[in-house]
Amino acid sequence: MDDKTPVVIIGxxxxxxAAAAAGRRHGTDVVVLEVGDRxxxxxxxxxxxxxxxxxxxxxxxxxxxxxxxxxxxxHRDDVVAYLERYASTLGVPIxxxxxxxxxxxxxxxxxxxTADGQSLPASGVVSAxxxxxxxxxxxxxxTFRGELTHIADYRNVKxxxxxxxxxxxxxxxxxxxxxxxxxxxxxxxxxxxxxxxxARHQRGQDVHHWSVTSGFxxxxxxxxxxxxxxxxxxxxxxxxxALGDGRLERRAMFSALDGDAVVWADGTREHVDAVLxxxxxxxxxxxxxxxxxxxxxxxxxxxxxxxTTTPGLxxxxxxxxxxxxxxxxxxxxxxxxxVMDAVAAYAGGAAAAVGLSSRGAARAR
Numbered sequence: 001m002d003d004k005t006p007v008v009i010i011g012x013x014x015x016x017x018a019a020a021a022a023g024r025r026h027g028t029d030v031v032v033l034e035v036g037d038r039x040x041x042x043x044x045x046x047x048x049x050x051x052x053x054x055x056x057x058x059x060x061x062x063x064x065x066x067x068x069x070x071x072x073x074x075h076r077d078d079v080v081a082y083l084e085r086y087a088s089t090l091g092v093p094i095x096x097x098x099x100x101x102x103x104x105x106x107x108x109x110x111x112x113x114t115a116d117g118q119s120l121p122a123s124g125v126v127s128a129x130x131x132x133x134x135x136x137x138x139x140x141x142x143t144f145r146g147e148l149t150h151i152a153d154y155r156n157v158k159x160x161x162x163x164x165x166x167x168x169x170x171x172x173x174x175x176x177x178x179x180x181x182x183x184x185x186x187x188x189x190x191x192x193x194x195x196x197x198x199a200r201h202q203r204g205q206d207v208h209h210w211s212v213t214s215g216f217x218x219x220x221x222x223x224x225x226x227x228x229x230x231x232x233x234x235x236x237x238x239x240x241x242a243l244g245d246g247r248l249e250r251r252a253m254f255s256a257l258d259g260d261a262v263v264w265a266d267g268t269r270e271h272v273d274a275v276l277x278x279x280x281x282x283x284x285x286x287x288x289x290x291x292x293x294x295x296x297x298x299x300x301x302x303x304x305x306x307x308t309t310t311p312g313l314x315x316x317x318x319x320x321x322x323x324x325x326x327x328x329x330x331x332x333x334x335x336x337x338x339v340m341d342a343v344a345a346y347a348g349g350a351a352a353a354v355g356l357s358s359r360g361a362a363r364a365r
Contacts (some may be wrong), residue, residue, distance in 0.1 A: 198234050
């Protein structure tokens with residue numbers, strides 16, 4: 001295998017940039033392919049009021065501190081500027097405006113095919129292409145005459161002023177968006193499970209201080225359900241108070257959509273103008289379908305971010321990939337080192353030494 005053929009990193013957001021930084025430290029030739037016009041991933045597309053849950057001191061990629069007051073919570077645009085600056089320090093080729101359509105096996109290891117007709121040889125591949133919205137099938141949704149959209153398309157409250165809106169979900173984005181919509185619209189938050197809160201400050205410190213210093217950030221996924229069953233919403237107090245005093249209504253999940261209405265679990269109907277789905281995201285990995293690397297649901301077959309079917313293929317940015325903090329700015333660097341160590345070794349012809357067979361990857365955690 002030609003060790004001058006680069007490892008191709010698909011995606012130039014925080015995960016792809018962390019992979020590029022790890023590759024540089026390994027002395028591995030890499031090239032980053034980013035579909036957007038800047039190496040910032042999907043951050044510019046998030047809603048306008050988004051601020052990080054973690055303070056700046058816990059929101060940095062390896063090798064570059066987040067600027068500003070270490071205790072401030074960076075805004076979406078701060079993160080975009082930070083990622084652009086980070087990319088400029090890497091000294092690796094980053095090609096923007098490149099959409100990857102497929103990855104195939106080849107003599108060089110892999111062949112990466114792009115939408116504009118390029119075919120790029122790769123000695124290894126790291127898929128860090130971000131995520132796609134999960135859109136559940138709701139009873140009666142084909143009859144619904146209102147707006148039915150995922151929060152991936154939500155930007156601000158302006159289109160919803162004076163309207164009746166239902167937000168589906170119990171996670172942080174659902175609660176945040178429902179709360180801000182409550183200032184201009186008639187809003188109900190609906191979910192299958194009650195919302196559970198985690199106080200932002202514990203014993204005089206931001207909760208992320210304890211997450212980092214206690215080692216919780218590094219807990220492997222199989223331990224997390226035992227320690228924290230279910231999702232928690234990080235809250236400075238405003239969201240829980242709003243639910244408690246009725247400024248934000250929460251109801252059990254509706255049973256169906258019907259015409260211009262939702263049908264609640266008790267059978268009552270109510271006119272609704274818009275339903276916003278805060279129903280999560282799944283990895284964007286369609287480009288790997290031809291490798292046989294995905295399961296029947298189109299999700300990666302992997303252990304800790306290393307493919308269990310395809311030597312030389314790694315993943316970054318998967319939720320709970322190796323730990324609680326895997327899909328965060330502060331945590332993805334550790335995963336990047338782990339994945340790039342294995343992929344770079346494979347790219348250099350040392351796959352056997354790092355155990356990238358299905359059996360080896362399964363025990364490599």
